[in-house]
Amino acid sequence: MKRRTLFTAIGGVGAAGVLAACGGDGGSGSARVLTVGMPNGALTENHNPFMPDSAGNKLGYRWLIYEPLAQVNLIAPDSDPTPWLSTEWAWNEDYTAVDLTIRTGVKWSDDEDLTADDVAFTFNLMKDNPALNGEALPFESVTAAGDVVTVTFSESQFINQGKVLGTMVLPQHVWSAMDDPATDINLNPIGSGPYTLKSWTTQVVTVVPNDKYWGGEPPVPEIRYTSYNDNNAQTTALANGDCQWSYVFIPDFQKIFIDKDPEHFHLWFPSGLGIHALWLNHTRKPFDNVALRRAVNLAIDRVMVHEIGESGLYPLVDNLTGIPRPAGDAFIAPEFQDATHQVDLDEAKRILEEADYTWDADGALLDPDGEPVTFVMQDPTGWSDYLASLAIIADNLSALGIEATVEAPEFDVWNDAKATGDFDAMLHWTATGVTPYEIFANCMDMAYYKELGEIANWNFGRFESEEATQALRDYASATDDETRAECMATLQRIMIEEVPVIPLVAGPIGAEYSTRHWTGWPSEEDPYAMPQPTQPSASQIVMNLKPA
The missing domain is CATH 3.90.76.10 (Dipeptide-binding Protein; Domain 1)
Known part of the structure; x- marks a missing residue:
């Protein structure tokens, strides 16, 4: 799949030609080259670091040319x-x-x-x-x-x-000399980072050390970025050793990747404070009823989604607040520290019965108006892990007598439906920040609320809560930790009681990498930086590498 989080996560070249170009394990000279890949397909030359579709953004080399504060x-x-x-x-x-x-x-x-x-x-x-x-x-x-x-x-x-x-x-x-910095393709990028652009082709982008770099001599003499046609081509390049650093979803990663060279092939997918959740449309049946939302939350097996749908790569979110652990431990309110999600069909049925839901002779769930509870879950075709997770959810919900079906429209169709509110349910991510604020703001903040048919940037489900919106405002403007803690507790309670979305797994900021030629990568033992090659930490990582 090609989500923004799999750069998101914030997108063709023939596989054989790409692998030959990468040449990570070629002769003695190429062994000193660091090969980086992403499954983004065909690219056009564009080095503008602000443009989401630029080659520099999609492959990540913008962060070796330019630097953050x-x-x-x-x-x-x-x-x-x-x-x-x-x-x-x-x-x-x-x-x-x-x-x-x-x-x-x-x-x-x-x-x-x-x-x-x-x-x-x-x-x-x-x-x-x-x-x-x-x-x-x-x-x-x-x-x-x-x-x-x-x-x-x-x-x-x-x-x-x-x-x-x-x-x-x-x-x-x-x-200052650009007519329009937002659209200029910046063919001669001048930066302060450890590397400069050497060459660009539709297959390979090469950067070499900046001999004026303030941080000292960059250790890697040449870095080659390749945009692979799809996830399969990228995975093959990693398994063959032709690509040494990437971020790609690999089902059965142990067998397909790590077991090819257990001594040198590594995968580390740590999470930050962002999640992937089942987003629900609050403007129409069946999710305009909080009892149904709570029951569905209790029926979904998050462990199955984590282990099977996401192949164990996306960390499980089992705290009912939706805050990933351990990254968010310090933010979880004391009263919710032990609020762990468990599948509980009996409790789900009790909630539904109290809200006047019934079942017909065939076991189908009927809403208070006597209508069968059915809905469609959708995510784009090709997003294999999301679609596998939706299939798991549909099967889980059949135990409540709910008929949930899965559809896989083309991306543009899905993206338009998402923004305009023309969906029942979908898997989608939240942004990641240094606090859980983005998790709650993205799905609860009425500042993002748009009428159906209008384009929403967040709060796609059109959740309405003045209390949540005020808590978000108060958290953002607070000047003391006590007030922030109170606001954060309010948001967590609303997530549990009103279920604006159903948190499932955390959003990893991970990477696959090889230590055959270079060591010093961030890892669980040394988590000094985000390992994903498209993140600002790329320069920090490369400057920490040492020849194997």
């Missing part, structure tokens, strides 16, 4: 960001302003100095161009004085600290 580790949300282009930062009490001290002695790859003016230019560029401000940060002012950049906002950015610090810094002398 700080490295934010979403798999360890309670850890402090690692200083990068900013050496230190200080927020005011209500998180409406931040002072960023910019690292000195940094050069752009064209030998120009990187200064605080470049950082201020970057923020102002985002402020003045909504298309470049993907996180919709509410900028008020941006100023530079010496090595310090001060950014102010119209509202608290407590929940967006990581997004501010993760901002990619751009060279003013290059980007």
